[in-house]
Amino acid sequence: MDLAEALPLGELAAAFAALPVFPLFDTAYFIVSVLYLKYEPGAVEMSRKSPFASWLCAMLHCFGSYILADLLLGEAPIGYFSHNSSVILATAVWYLIFFCPMNLFYKCVSFLPVKLIFVAMKEVVRVRKIAAGVHHAHHLYHHGWFVMMATGWVKGSGVALMSNFEQLLRGVWKPETNEILHMSFPTKASLYGTVLFTLQQTHWLPISEANLIFFFTMFMIVCKVFMTATHSHASPFAPLENLICPFLFGSVSSGHPSHHHDHHGASHEVSHPPPPPPAKSKEELNEGTRKRKAKKAE
């Protein structure tokens, strides 16, 4: 039992962690996800010409986290689609956002104050998914730390991690970038979050799961609401990364949101494809050429 539990905060956190996500929070998650699908270039035309493909894309956006987690753990990727009510709800959201007469529903949900509420609610679901993913993996692999972290991560990131293939479904192919090479804020936050939840699950972090869910959710809500409201693209992790990465990896990790050249997922903080690589030392250049020639021969 940690300090926070002695305070009423502990009860608040426990009640918060026990909040049912279906149907209200899930609906908000679906709305934000499908909104961001609609922002993608060509998405509206696709909904008119190939409504089934559009619906399938929307389902990937809404349930991508479950699909990826099930794929990782060798379970049925289609398994979550047995929750008929969730699928019908997501379908209804998709239909209203794309086909509501006079675009009424879209205009309502994208009204900024309303949208900010939905964005906050989506983060509640995201953090709960990370926790559930880590928990589920812990149940299957008691000491599989990397498995827990991977499962939590894909549950938190969702469709972003399969963005190349979600785009392929829409007839778009951008192999030069992907969510792992250039992480957006939610993906990176999910990665850090899954590490925290794994440390908590394995008792290395002395905090209860309910408190961690509460605090991490608050952090995510503040960041995402701020970024959505101000159209800011400063990563809150940048100061810490700029401190640690040069020491560990010899340079600044590329996540700096200087430009927004192309975006591959609406809910993502976009990052510019990396600038030309820094000039290598003469030694490294010669070595690389020599090794490539040797490798070719092999």
Added chain:
Amino acid sequence: MDLAEALPLGELAAAFAALPVFPLFDTAYFIVSVLYLKYEPGAVEMSRKSPFASWLCAMLHCFGSYILADLLLGEAPIGYFSHNSSVILATAVWYLIFFCPMNLFYKCVSFLPVKLIFVAMKEVVRVRKIAAGVHHAHHLYHHGWFVMMATGWVKGSGVALMSNFEQLLRGVWKPETNEILHMSFPTKASLYGTVLFTLQQTHWLPISEANLIFFFTMFMIVCKVFMTATHSHASPFAPLENLICPFLFGSVSSGHPSHHHDHHGASHEVSHPPPPPPAKSKEELNEGTRKRKAKKAE
């Protein structure tokens, strides 16, 4: 018990549904599938230069439905390959079609009257696969309607749904189109069929499984034989879709087979990549631009 069962038709349908598909109907399925592989540009050269890759493509064409269904349901995608006799039979068909001296086997099976018989027999297998897929999924997820429909659909469509990746195996990459964005006739028919079979399985459609198999197979045979014999490309679903889609989705669904610009699967009714999108209203254009800028900032 429905009316059709009271007639001898019921007995005919029951006997038809109980027909063993192995080896005769399966052989026909393999022959038509590998024939269509041979039609693909570059397939013959590939069989000479990379026979193993050619064989693997043929296996995808013959067993793609099982692979996809197993992938969806979290079962071993390689599982069906434990049926050694089926694999050996499919291998023999591949070898004869590609390497028979003087192309004798190919000439025999592609003689139109003979080919039409094989096409009809292939449709028997397709419909049986859809029914089996829905049945299997129902066994695993009693109330998983979407799971049943998805499983039946991939069983019916087969390799077409993974055409991008089957082409990738041949060194071809066409990301601008895929079978979901531009559905060919068999894929669309499998989609409608799986809905019917799911409604039947969940007792919403008052017809026995044997009768549904019989009638749907007759429908598929008539359509495919007619389309193959006349080189027609009119979709039998077009009238109904042109009635419903504008009402539901605001425009005609793009499946109109006006041109045959590129084909991605020989057994598929090809559809032209969609024409340039209709001019958007000024409001939609402004909105889209404004939203993309906002999304970039996020």
Added chain:
Amino acid sequence: MDLAEALPLGELAAAFAALPVFPLFDTAYFIVSVLYLKYEPGAVEMSRKSPFASWLCAMLHCFGSYILADLLLGEAPIGYFSHNSSVILATAVWYLIFFCPMNLFYKCVSFLPVKLIFVAMKEVVRVRKIAAGVHHAHHLYHHGWFVMMATGWVKGSGVALMSNFEQLLRGVWKPETNEILHMSFPTKASLYGTVLFTLQQTHWLPISEANLIFFFTMFMIVCKVFMTATHSHASPFAPLENLICPFLFGSVSSGHPSHHHDHHGASHEVSHPPPPPPAKSKEELNEGTRKRKAKKAE
């Protein structure tokens, strides 16, 4: 019991097959795999800019065989990552090869005599993986010959079979070639090896598993060490293939390592993308055109 067992060779082979691969041989496997990742164009820049993506690529190189085998058999692809010590060891190897001050570690392990030892040790692990894969598949599918061969093959080939997607993770996309279309030496050797091990497992090859492991490992070590040391690219299978393939498939199988145009995996013998196809007979050309027109119509 076969002849070799009567000799001390049998005891040597048995002791050899019982050698534990962790941690020494596994470390050598990781070192060679990550070395070859480092040779890839852009890999060093990626490690500086996107260290997480670089780490993930290294994990694919080190554990690709387990991931693919689990995918094929419907087990959790992330399952092997529950072996924390292996993952930590591979991570340490990755870090040292990419980030060791003054590149010391890299210089040590790529010193040719040292590298040759590691290459030999890697082949020990490769052959053991093939045997284990066939054995595991045999346990699940007693008579699934093709399943056994496929599992052994992916265990032996590892990341090479998913090279297109490993490259995609690095932002590289080369759809015109893949490891199945143009097999490198290790992939082809794994294919032949898995056939031998399957024949042995099903008692068609009268040799004990220990002896087969021993002799096949010796063969692989001799070939790979020779090819690495001399930068040779002559395939040891070419004479046999040039004898059999024209008879079976009508032409020489394309594996001839005449040019090294592009490489997609450092441990692979590179092969030139196929030259323009040989002139087809007038009959084949007409037939192809006619069939494509007919297919388009369908």
